[in-house]
Amino acid sequence: MKLLIDDANIQAIRELYEFYPIDGVTTNPSILAKAGRPPFAVLREIRDFIGPEADLHVQAVAPTAEGMAEDARRITGELGEKTLVKIPCIPEGFKAMKALRELGVRTTGTAVYTPMQAFLAARCGAEYVAPYINRIDNMGFDGIAVAREIQDIFARNGMSASILAASFKNSQQVLELCKYGVGAATAAPDVIRALVKNPAIDAAVDAFVSDFEKLTGVRAMTDCE
Ligand code: G3P
Numbered sequence: 001m002k003l004l005i006d007d008a009n010i011q012a013i014r015e016l017y018e019f020y021p022i023d024g025v026t027t028n029p030s031i032l033a034k035a036g037r038p039p040f041a042v043l044r045e046i047r048d049f050i051g052p053e054a055d056l057h058v059q060a061v062a063p064t065a066e067g068m069a070e071d072a073r074r075i076t077g078e079l080g081e082k083t084l085v086k087i088p089c090i091p092e093g094f095k096a097m098k099a100l101r102e103l104g105v106r107t108t109g110t111a112v113y114t115p116m117q118a119f120l121a122a123r124c125g126a127e128y129v130a131p132y133i134n135r136i137d138n139m140g141f142d143g144i145a146v147a148r149e150i151q152d153i154f155a156r157n158g159m160s161a162s163i164l165a166a167s168f169k170n171s172q173q174v175l176e177l178c179k180y181g182v183g184a185a186t187a188a189p190d191v192i193r194a195l196v197k198n199p200a201i202d203a204a205v206d207a208f209v210s211d212f213e214k215l216t217g218v219r220a221m222t223d224c225e
Helices: 010-019 029-035 039-050 065-079 091-103 115-123 133-138 143-156 171-180 189-196 199-216
Strands: 002-006 024-026 055-059 084-088 107-112 128-131 162-165 184-187
Touching: 002 010, 002 055, 002 189, 010 039, 010 189, 024 039, 029 039, 039 055, 039 065, 055 065, 065 084, 065 091, 084 091, 091 107, 091 115, 107 115, 115 128, 115 143, 128 143, 133 143, 133 171, 143 162, 143 171, 171 184, 171 189
Parallel strands: 002 024, 002 184, 024 055, 055 084, 084 107, 107 128, 128 162, 162 184
Antiparallel strands: none
């Protein structure tokens, strides 16, 4: 399962790339609004940092299929042809996905709340589909179960599309999808930082260092006799 950052803050992206096995970055219009700067300036900064081959998912905003296709042209023109264009899984979006498939543009079906949206997006050529795990949970349904159903539908129909699970609030949700082997998960910086946040882990590591210091007076192997 690939792990991506769902954010547009370049400092946070740099920090997480330093410490974690990160495969790319996803954004949406609300995330870009939070950044509060011209969207393509922010997105170019991200692309320059992660490199031309890394997965970068950027959402089309226009409400019609034709407008989405135009947005896709601008997105891939500015950010490179490897950039995945996120298209909402609504009828206009399906039409756009079919047109973009013909042009060889990579797409990610987004705003997925139901397995049927994911199935139709995959049929229309989406490379990824993005079920919103936590938002589904908040509606009183089971986001993990929806993602699993989508994974099963793809497998049983011989579809090559993958899941890019999005909208996480805790590490358990991410772990459940690791266990099921979905293609990718994208999470906000705080959720990624919390993946291994555990006082027991910190206590174990601290105890090793302090025991070694008691023995040698130093806190690193390179410094001891
Ligand atoms: O792009 C969709 C995803 O980022 C939603 O996440 O945390 O706003 O539910 P969230």
